Amino acid sequence: MTHPEPTTRTDRLQDLPRPEYSQIFTSALLAARSALQTLERDAAAMQACATLAQRASDALKAGRKILTCGNGGSMADAMHFAEELTGRFRLDRPALAAIACSDPTHLTCTANDYGFEHVFSRWVEALGQPGDLLIVLSTSGNSPNIAKAVAAAKSRGLHTAALLGRGGGTLKGAASIEIIVPGETSDRIQELHMLILHALVEAIEAGLLKSR
Numbered sequence: 001m002t003h004p005e006p007t008t009r010t011d012r013l014q015d016l017p018r019p020e021y022s023q024i025f026t027s028a029l030l031a032a033r034s035a036l037q038t039l040e041r042d043a044a045a046m047q048a049c050a051t052l053a054q055r056a057s058d059a060l061k062a063g064r065k066i067l068t069c070g071n072g073g074s075m076a077d078a079m080h081f082a083e084e085l086t087g088r089f090r091l092d093r094p095a096l097a098a099i100a101c102s103d104p105t106h107l108t109c110t111a112n113d114y115g116f117e118h119v120f121s122r123w124v125e126a127l128g129q130p131g132d133l134l135i136v137l138s139t140s141g142n143s144p145n146i147a148k149a150v151a152a153a154k155s156r157g158l159h160t161a162a163l164l165g166r167g168g169g170t171l172k173g174a175a176s177i178e179i180i181v182p183g184e185t186s187d188r189i190q191e192l193h194m195l196i197l198h199a200l201v202e203a204i205e206a207g208l209l210k211s212r
Contacts, residue, residue, distance in 0.1 A: 031188055038182040039192055048179045052135075052161050053200055055177065057207035059133045059159065065097035067128060067158070069120045069149055070137030073190050075102055077137055081197040089201045093208060099127065120149035130157030138162065139189040141169020141180075150174045163196060165189030 039045055056066060066085065068078040078100040085098035101107075101123045110119045124134060134153040138146045141164040150171070153160050162168075162175035165183055172178065179196060183189035 031184075032191060035181070035183045035188045035192060036195075042182075045179050045181065048177055049196060049199070050203075052177050052179070053203035053207065055159055055161065056133055056135075056200060057204050059131060060096050060204065060208065062131060064129070064131040064133065065099065066133045066135060067099055067101070067124060067153075068135040068137070069101040069123070069146070071143055071145070073186065074137035074139060074193070075100070077190060077194050077197060078102070078135075080194070081135075081201065084198075084201045085204070089198075089205060091205045091209065093205060096204070096208075117144040117148055120145045121152040124149050124152040124156070124158070128153055128156050128158045131159070133159045133161065135161045135163065136171075136175065137193055138169070138171055139165040139183075139186040139193075141166055141171040143171075147171055147174060163193045165193075 059066065066082070068082055069075065070078045079102050082098040082100040085096040087095070101120055106123060107119050110122045114122065120136075128134065132153075134149065136146045136149055141162075146162075147170065150160050150162065151174075159177075160175040161177040162171055162179070164171055164178060164180045165186070166189070168178065168180045172180070181189055181192040181196070183192060
């Protein structure tokens with residue numbers, strides 16, 4: 001008696017209908033363009049971006065630093081933003097003080113001993129000083145560890161700014177500066193957050209160059 005060959009996962013995947021790849025990319029670009037245009041028409045968000053640029057520039061000019069944090073992809077965005085300040089973006093200029101909370105030893109130690117909701121607030125308590133600026137990223141606006149970080153920053157005299165999505169969630173109104181971007185999914189929201197952060201670095205560089 002012969003037995004049929006076992007079906008592998010690869011075989012099952014090969015049986016799936018082929019998607020329209022070009023349509024996927026077209027749809028993604030159209031969704032991104034729609035979200036971008038909606039943000040561009042949001043006068044309050046644009047004013048908040050300008051306010052954030054001024055606050056960040058003032059903090060760095062005064063010898064203070066920028067702290068930034070987020071979960072998952074938002075952590076990657078926070079790290080990317082910080083390295084463009086400590087390293088280089090477009091101009092050759094002095095290194096600027098910025099730190100993203102991404103040290104795995106701190107994150108795992110704090111999560112293990114106190115709970116994951118405290119990983120960012122403990123970091124702010126350790127490093128934050130009056131006059132520093134904390135920038136938090138949350139696509140949902142509902143991350144408990146981000147909310148605790150904002151509360152810790154406020155209690156220590158830091159300025160606070162939040163880049164949020166989906167209407168702001170429970171974090172709406174928590175930070176002194178908030179930018180709530182449009183988007184139905186986390187990827188579209190993160191794309192706008194990163195665009196804002198890139199423009200923020202550009203604005204900081206322009207502000208520092210102007211002050212020389």
